[in-house]
Amino acid sequence: MTSFEFTWNNGAQAAGKVFARKKSTPKQKQTGATTAPTKFAPKKAPEAGIARNKSFELIEKQQEKISSNTGSEQYVKRKQKKDKLAAKAGDGNQQISRETSEKSASTSHSLFAVKHKDIYVNTNIRGKSVVEKVFSGEKKFTDLQIHKYLVANLQKHSFVNLTNVQEKSIPEILSGKNVLIRSQTGSGKTLAYALPIMDALLSIDPRLQRQDGVQVIIVVPTRELALQTHEIFGKINTFQWLVIGHLCGGENRKTEKDRLRKGVHVVIGTPGRLLDHILHTSAFKIDNVKCLVLDEADRLLDMGFKKDIVKIVEELDRTREHSDYDPMAMLLHKKTQEIKTESDESLPPLRSRNSKNRQTILLSATLNKGIAELADFLMKNHTYIDTLDDSPNINPDHMVIPNTVTQEFIMTHIKHRLFTLSALLLAKAKHKVFVFMATSQMVDYHYELFMKYLAKMPKNRGKLKIGNVTLLENENFEDSDEEEQCVLDTEFFKLHGSMDQGIRKKVFTEFKAAKRGILLSTDVAARGVDVPEADCIIQYTGPQSDDDYLHRVGRTGRAGKSGSSLIFLTHEEQEYIARLQDHKVFLKERDSSEFLKHLCILMEEPEEEKAATALQRRFETALSKDKDLHRLACFAYSSWSRFYNTFPGKMRSIFNFKTINLGHYVTSFGLKETPSSVAKIIKGQVATVQPRRLNKKLATHGDEEEVKPQKRKIKSVSLTTSEFASGLEPKKKKNKRKT
Template sequence: MASLDFVWNNNQSKVTGTFFAKKRRLQGKTAEKTTINFLNSGDKEKVSEKQNFNKIETSTNPSTTRNTEHVKKKWSNDKTQNRDNDAENTNANLAKDKNKKDKRAAATVLKSGQTPTDHVKKKWINDDRTENREDDTENIDRRLVKRKNKKDKLAAAALLKSGQKPAPIQKDKFTHSLFSEKYKMKSISNVPGVSVVEKVFSSNCAFKDLDIHKYIVSNLEKHGFTTLTNVQEKAIPVMLKGQNVLIRSQTGSGKTLAYAVPILDALQSITPRLERNHGVQAIIVVPTRELALQTHEIISKICTFQWIVVGHLCGGENRNTEKTRLRKGTHILIATPGRLLDHILHTSSFKINNVRCLVLDEADRLLDMGFKKDIVKIVEELDKSKKNDEYDPMAMLRGDTSKEVIDENEPDTSYCLRDPKNMKRQNVLLSATLTKGIAELAEFTMKDHIYIDALAEDLNINPNHMVIPKTVRQEYIITFVKHRLFTLASILVAKSKENCKILVFMATSQMVDFHYELFSKYLAILPFNRGKLNSGNVVLLDDGLEDSDDDEEVALDAQFFKLHGSMEQNKRKEQFSGFRKAKKGILICTDVAARGIDVPQADHVIQYTGPQTDEDYIHRVGRTGRVDQAGTALIFLTHEEQEYVNHLREHKVFLKERTSSEFSNHLCDLMKEADAERAAVALQNRFQNAVSANGDLYKLACFAYSSWSRFYNSYPAKLRKIFNFQKVNLGHYVTSFAIKDTPSAVARQVKGHVAKFEPKRLNRKLQIHENTEQPTKFKQPQKRKIKSISLTTSEYASGLTFKKKKKN
């Protein structure tokens, strides 16, 4: 048996313990005592070895005493080694103290005005360099560069004062990590070809040649609409006959007037005149709020008949205001699908039994945005209201047949919208592309319809070919990933000098928010003293940009706007209307602005991220070159994405290559640098410093990068070989968002911020319809317990309920 008692001393680094080991009973009950010192800061192995040594020493077993000598020897060697280490540390401390004394002595001698001895001075300098060489190398280099720049600056200023010209400074070799990548060979061959185009304007047909009211014609000519486009020439006569129509035409070909003119002409011909209590006569369904506002503006502009009321319904607007507007009465209603179905199901004052025309504008976009279920429900509600209105037993008893019921299977050449008694409904679908989904939707909404294609009859084209307006000049630019940000900035600077409007399409709303904040604050506004002095070729200090942030100037004469689906309706409406009214500006947006939006004088379209479908490419490009006006469409591609050019060639779309060097001189003028690489690095450093210094901007950059990675990883299988997330360099893409951190650090930042957000609570009152695809579990109603009155009341009771007194 053995026991161990500890005795704590005042010295915290030492613990003294007493070890008692009892010998065998044959040799008596005497015990030996051994003291062990446990050093807290020592090695655990040494303590355990010493403990084992004491155990072996106090044991009387012969087999254990053999190992005593070598253990003692090892312990003594360890003590010797510790003594040597202590001696070295002591010598180092003495040397440091001596150096300090020498420095103090030298400083004292210098104070008194004498010069220290050479050996003391030499030793002092050598010790300083040896001690702090690694830490102070960068600081010394910076000081030398600043000192040299300052001398050059003073010398140049002196020469200028005397009337002489300073000598040009020799350029040193300039390298930066932004330009350290090796050039990647391109696999694109310049194959000339002719794109598929369609005729926009009719050759010899005008609005005055149509059988419509003269006031409508004069108002159209007043706003510049004189000649009919090809789609208007083919569609308006067919619609005036009241037939169902499926129209396919390119973007910017005037499809809005193709259905607006027949509707207005039919409603103004009703006698007696329409009154507001007659309700809605025509409904126009559009995919986005901006397109609803634009369509409302166009129809109101060409409508000169004051008794015809035009209204619109949009998500994000005040529902009570919309209810009041519907209660007063509206004849032509433009609406988005969700808000329209909401009012149909929940607004009792909204009557749809008189609707005799339904228009689905941008039908392909309606399907892409997931509105198929809403459209089907709207059509079902319209059919249901028509059947309920047809069956009126009291009117049948009275013999009142005020409403004429016409069989839909019978051919009818009259326009149903002209006759309020006609219960037939005309359906019109319009789309820039014809897909399988559009054909299925047309079969559901219309039984017999006429298909109108704006292409010439003699053109036999493949359905896979894209039809792009011939007035659009299509281009592409291939850049390194790290160069994307300042390349986009240089193109915006170059295009803004031409006094035009630019649309920049990006993948996500977070990317739009980040680039809008970055460009509007750190590109449009720059420090006054940047780059080179106006007086000569004298380079400012590297940190001159930071020192002169107080003196800033407007360097880019163009206003920035943004537009995406996550914005509040008031801001969204303000930004869109402001961009339309501006003479020149830059709109950074998502695909919410890619369908049907007509911006006057939109000369340039830039696709900063590649589209996920071919239809998205068509609609993005279609924002420019509208109604036979010239425009330019440029798409950004990396070296890994350059195969997309060949993909477009398969669809008869041919692009012209542009290089970033064509816009570098504009960046040099902006940053006041003679060298393009210096200008690019200066702008990139400004962006990165702004993101690092501004916490909110850094958060926007992290979320923008995270949303881009999710978008890039969600390309369909058709384009995943070109836009392959597995092949991209994420570190370079982080740099393209002006972030200095690694991708994993950015992911941790985003994860930390997302964890703090609470999920939005859905308002069940605004739920339009239940999801029928996932059947809900049937819950049996709980049985209510019924109390027996006979068991709880007395025959002598008064029948009055007794109220319990409240406890004080």
């Protein structure tokens, strides 16, 4: 071996080692290109190295021929070299590059580039659910000993047969007993106490006058339930001398004061507003209250109204004690008063004008320790009514849900949540649907998104395409209102606690009256609200407690009617199915592909993945152009993350904020940003909002940021001058130094 061959071989080996250690570039990782570490990689020599010789050039040309024939690159090349190879390759390589670019364009959206995840929870477990009969027999309202006009009013509104809870409760309430009623949602609990109350008030002789004041107070947790209860009383009350009123937060207090001043016999209200009027409205006289009703008591405790309820009861007791002292009766009509009191005490409290007793009625869909403690505080002796036949043998942890409700779940990838919900709403467009979401910001965002970009679609969607990019994404096409058409024959509604009271009342009334519609709501509509023909419940976010699930599902299948409930779960949340099985609730799996077919029709795409991707791109494009909608999306994601991070300890192992992929959840809101970028946007939005200025006349404290101007100190000369002085400033004496 000559010295030239020896040095050449060593140099080649060294060059091979260097190129073998070279890492793939980021661009190489994205395109999926692989590098084969060969001995002779085409790379320029370093600046301090020796220039290439002819042997390297021959080997390089040979490698270029091999790569051009096979159509695949085996090593890293610089951009100039790639351009030269593409020019030499001709039409063959151009065809290959066109196919690869089209393939990369079609798979550029990573919606379906997710790993397959298995469902490891056994969903085939079937057991005996706890079933409560809504109608126990054929007993009718005509069989009860109540006012004949009340029966006629019930028949006008198709109330004929008694439900199980009504059959057991009404006779006990008519007799004046304190009762604790546990019954499932939608079983007719409101009418179970409304009917005997009205019958008792009608039996008072002489008739009640407005100046007799409040006789009954009914406490409910939400404004919607207060309006609904007032409506039920209005259906059976056609008697002009009996006045029913309601007090709700958000209403005009002056109007409510005028109503109370004129005189109301039955007051229905939320705890906060009731207590406000009891303490501050002199026209609200509660010394004659003979019946107190707490409806949806479990919800009242969950919402933190326990202190308000205790305060209301204390005020009722205090006013009753002070009203016992009647000096005129003691001096003038002592004997007749004693006889009248004895005769009145034998009657139920509501049927006597001068009775000092008070009847208490407590109703709840669930029974727990808090309800038991509240019942012991409110009532000394009470009758417990449970509509389950074998209630002593039932575990209190078992949920009671009507057997007329079909309960299902959808297991989706996180990225698929938004378009899967859209597909489900398309499938249920002809029904009346509740969609429960975690926060009010989520409700606002999805309402605006669906109203603008799901209910309305461009006319030429999916028909005219340029490559793989449809005209759906063209700016001029999106902004053209004339080219859009309404594709959903239904109406969207939204309801949450942050809305104005007047708007909430209007939305609730319109949704109840509508034949079909989709209501996006928080849990403010999950308790006690009765919406006729509501046949589908969708839980887009998981409930924070088992009772929340029970009451959400209870919005359908009411009074023996059929309904369906469907909950969205991700693969990380599938343990919730097993938790419900422990409560004797068994869910069936529903395949999301059944609903994605509706997206194919909507987007005019033959394949489900293409249709879903097109809809997701439409939402993302809308967010990039609509700044207000983008802001709503950011706030919706931020509020959802706070909600998800505050699950109670019992549920945190299932809905674990630390183990979820936040980036995928950002995509489920239609956002392209990262979670940290959304957080920065939220901080910027909050920083630009000016703090609310307090009314100086009403505020007890000032703004912290406000810097008060320092007043200049003025020296008073009134204490240092004589009354005979001229008022001029005295001359300053010079200090004479002692010599």
